[in-house]
Amino acid sequence: MKVLFMGTPDFAVPCLESIIKSENNNVIGVVTQPDKPKGRGHKLQPTPVKAKAVEYNIPVFQPETLKNRSFEDELKQLNPDIIVVVAYGQILPEYILNFPKFGCINVHASLLPKYRGAAPIQWSVINGDTTTGVTTMYMAKSLDTGDMIQKAEIQIGDEETAGELHDRLSLIGADLIVETIKKLSEGKAIRVPQNDSLSSYAPMLNKETGHIDWNKNSSDIINLIRGTNPWPGAFTSYKSEIMKIYKAYKGNTNTVGKPGEIIGIKNKKIEVCCGNSSSILIDEIQFKGGKRMNVSSYLNGHSIDIGEILN
Structure with a gap:
C-alpha cells in the first residue's frame, strides 16, 4: 500500500x-x-x-x-x-x-x-x-x-x-x-x-482554561489540574502572583473555610478549601520566573500564609 x-x-x-x-x-x-x-x-x-x-x-x-x-x-x-x-x-x-x-x-x-x-x-x-x-x-x-x-x-x-x-x-x-x-x-x-x-465537542484549550474556580468541588479542581498538565497549566493567584499547580490530591470533605482559602499545611502540602466544604492538598507548584517544584521543596526557602485567599 x-x-x-x-x-x-x-x-x-x-x-x-x-x-x-x-x-x-x-x-x-x-x-x-x-x-x-x-x-x-x-x-x-x-x-x-x-x-x-x-x-x-x-x-x-x-x-x-x-x-x-x-x-x-x-x-x-x-x-x-x-x-x-x-x-x-x-x-x-x-x-x-x-x-x-x-x-x-x-x-x-x-x-x-x-x-x-x-x-x-x-x-x-x-x-x-x-x-x-x-x-x-x-x-x-x-x-x-x-x-x-x-x-x-x-x-x-x-x-x-x-x-x-x-x-x-x-x-x-x-x-x-x-x-x-x-x-x-x-x-x-x-x-x-x-x-x-x-456527539460532543472538545475545543482547543487556551491559557484561561486553566484558571481555577475554587467554588467547584475538589474532584472537579483536581481533574482540571490533571487535564491542563502540561499545558496550559492550572493556575490561581497567591498575593497577586500567578501560581501554577501541577499536582494535587483530595483532602477532607468537611472543611471549614471560604473557597480558595489556605487552611493549613498538611503532610508538606498546601491545603485549600474548595466548594461543597471539600479541600485539596497541593503538591507541585510553580511561580512566575521560578522552577516547577514540590511544595515540600518550596517550603524549605519560603513560607505560605494560612488564611490567604487564592483567586
Whole structure:
C-alpha cells in the first residue's frame, strides 16, 4: 500500500514510525506544517513529524496552504493509495479527500462521536472520564464526522495527567492505524456511521482554561489540574502572583473555610478549601520566573500564609 502521511506534532510520530516499519506498506511522502522559529534565537525548527521522516529519508512536503488545489500536482505525482492523517493542523480540501483509492483515514484520540475537535485528550481528563480511546475513521468535509472503522478503548488512571494520557494514546493509535490499513487492503474494513445525537465537542484549550474556580468541588479542581498538565497549566493567584499547580490530591470533605482559602499545611502540602466544604492538598507548584517544584521543596526557602485567599 502506497501511503502518504500527513501529520505534525509529537502525537503523530508513533503512527508514522509504525506504518514505516509495517509490512506491505510504503510511506512515499510526508506532508507536515512549515518549520517555525523557536527559542531565544528564533531558529527555524522542524516539526516532530518532519524530523522523523528525515531520519528515514522520506520526502517531506511543507505547503503553507492546501487551498486552491495548490498541492494537486504533487498529489498526482505521488499517487498514494491511501492518505493517513494524524493531527496535521489544516482542514483538507475535497480534492485531497477524494483522491486516494482507499480514502483519507484519520486517527482521532477519542471514542467518537464523543469529543470531536482539537483537544479530546485534555477534555476527557478535565471532565473526569474514566475511559477514553482512539478511533480510526474515514475523513469527511465536516470536522471529525466521518464513518468510523476501528476503536481501541482504555481506562484513564485516577491520577493520570493529559500529558501522560497523550503519550499512551499515541502508541495505541500507532498500532490501530496499521491494523486499519491492513483491513482496508484486505477489503475487511466495515464503515460505521457516527450517531450525531451522541456527539460532543472538545475545543482547543487556551491559557484561561486553566484558571481555577475554587467554588467547584475538589474532584472537579483536581481533574482540571490533571487535564491542563502540561499545558496550559492550572493556575490561581497567591498575593497577586500567578501560581501554577501541577499536582494535587483530595483532602477532607468537611472543611471549614471560604473557597480558595489556605487552611493549613498538611503532610508538606498546601491545603485549600474548595466548594461543597471539600479541600485539596497541593503538591507541585510553580511561580512566575521560578522552577516547577514540590511544595515540600518550596517550603524549605519560603513560607505560605494560612488564611490567604487564592483567586
